[in-house]
Amino acid sequence: MVKMLIGHKGSGKTNKMLQLANEQIEHAAGSIIFINKNHRLMYELSYRIRVICMEDYENITNIDEYIGFLYGIISSDHDIEMIFIDSILKHADVSMGDLPDFIERLKVISEIYGPDFVVSISAEKEEMIGVDFSGCEILN
Helix, strand or coil: CEEEEECCCCCCHHHHHHHHHHHHHHHCCCEEEEEECCCCCHHHCCCCCEEEEHHHHCCCCCHHHHHHHHHHHHHHCCCEEEEEECCHHHCCCCCHHHHHHHHHHHHHHHHHHCCEEEEEECCCHHHCCCCCCCCEEECC
16 A cells, blocks of 8 residues: 655654654564655664665666665565655655656555555645555545
8 A cells, every 4th residue: 555645845744754654663563664865864763663865875866766776675575564755756856747657656566565655745636647546545
């Protein structure tokens, strides 16, 4: 399943995502991954959550490479329950035009390999033209 936190900058998406990740790890049987643009949030998350900072992977520059990166994460740990992606529009030059394909690909990955995704997007639902919200959950 793909879950989304949407809204403009400053609407509390990151704080909600941090809270959800820290709550999830308390009853998770498997791994939780949190992907962030930089190292800023590392100490606000439980030590049991694997934090990945995209600054460390600056050569991932498009949506295909980002999806390949996600496959690599999943293939290295078959116990991943949930992957949090904070502010996807700040990663790998992902643009609003990439969102429909990106969300569809996350749905397929989730269905085949099992992890749920929680993605924050700095946009309103009306701005996300072409995104198929069926099979997704809006968390805010």
